[in-house]
Amino acid sequence: MNTAEEIAYNFFLSLLAIIIIFLNIALLLSCRKNPSPETEPELEDSSPTGSVSAVAKARAYQLSDIDAATYGLNPLRIIGQGSSGTVYAVVFPGDDFVAVKRIHPSLILLNASGFEFSSVIKTLSSAHHPNIAPALGFSQAPRERIVVMEFIGIQNLNHLLHESPDGASLLDWRRRLKIGCDVARGIEYLHERMxxxxxxxxxxxxxxxxxxxxxxxxxxxxxxxWFNGRRRGIVGYVDAEYWNRGASKESDVYGFGVVLLELLTGGERRKGC
Known part of the structure; x- marks a missing residue:
């Protein structure tokens, strides 16, 4: 690359950075100015510690019920696979569709003493916000950890942005802005109001x-x-300090910034977004 090309390249990067900064500011102002019309009022917590309502919401499922509902973890029931587990779509008798996530056994062994699984799920099930998918229940046994979640569908943002042939036409600027605001509200709720x-x-x-x-x-x-020792699928979405101190609110904000960048540019993180 000669000097002229290098100057032009650096100018382009600087201009792109300025545009992204202004777009982020516009997104922030839009989120504050136009709160989601679908925002539901939060439930009042009448217990002194906030734990009673959480415990009441999380249902403990028998592992045999999970096995029966997924037909023995039948691959045909799989709707998603990631670095932390496999997600199945199931229907329990008398219930609506739910999503069942089986945590990878290797992660369970690595984090055997990391946290009390049932207590964590009971706390997470207290989430009540239109931009959060609540945990509904759990099941556990030696080397098995299952999370039962609200079924939203099989369409995630990564698929729309980078895999679906219709993604570009479906995600116009208005919808991209709305999605960015929704994610911001969801993270703000987790950090400040859980x-x-x-x-x-x-x-x-x-x-x-x-x-x-x-x-x-x-x-x-x-x-x-989140699990210690897990790297696959998260590199690029967490800050450098994550590897020393573990997950934090700061690493969440970093990941949100990368998501915004992908929303605004259409680029994919691992391909140099």
């Missing part, structure tokens, strides 16, 4: 953790459960 002391850390904010419902409302999922 009943857990100090709020709840998501752990890895990225497009595949954002599901889009039929009204094109974004819902943040897979929050509050």
């Amino acid at each position: 009943s857990a002391p100090g709020g709840t850390i998501h752990g890895c904010v990225k497009p595949s953790k954002v599901f889009i419902d039929e009204k094109f409302r974004a819902k943040v999922c897979d929050y509050g459960i």
Whole structure:
């Protein structure tokens, strides 16, 4: 690259950075100016510690019920696979569709003493926000950890942005702006308004953790459960300090910034967005 090309390239990068900064500011102002009309009022917590309502909401499922509902973890029931587990679509008798996530056994072994799984799920089930996909229940056994979640659909933001041939036409600027605002509201709720002391850390904010419902409302999922020793699928969506201190609110904000960048540019993080 000669000197002229280098100057032009640096100018282009500077201009792109300025445009992205202004777009982020516009997004922030839009989120503050136009609160979501679908925002639901939060439930009042009448318990002294906020734990009673959380425990009441999370249902403990028998592993045999999970096995029966997924037909023995039948691959035909799989609707998503990621670095932390496999997600199945199931229907329990008398219930609506739910999503069942089986945590990878290797992560369970690595984090055997990291946290009390049932207590964490009970706390996470207290989430009540239109931009959060709540945890509904759990099941656990030796080397098995299952999370039962609200079923939103099979369409996540990563698929719309980078895989769907119709993604570009479906995601006009108005919808991209709305999705960005929805994700911001969801993360703000986790950090500042969840009943857990100090709020709840998501752990890895990225497009595949954002599901889009039929009204094109974004819902943040897979929050509050993160694992030490996990690298696949999160590099590029967490800050450098993550590898030393673990997940934090700061690493969540970093990941949100990368998601915004992908929304605004259409580029993919691993391809140099």
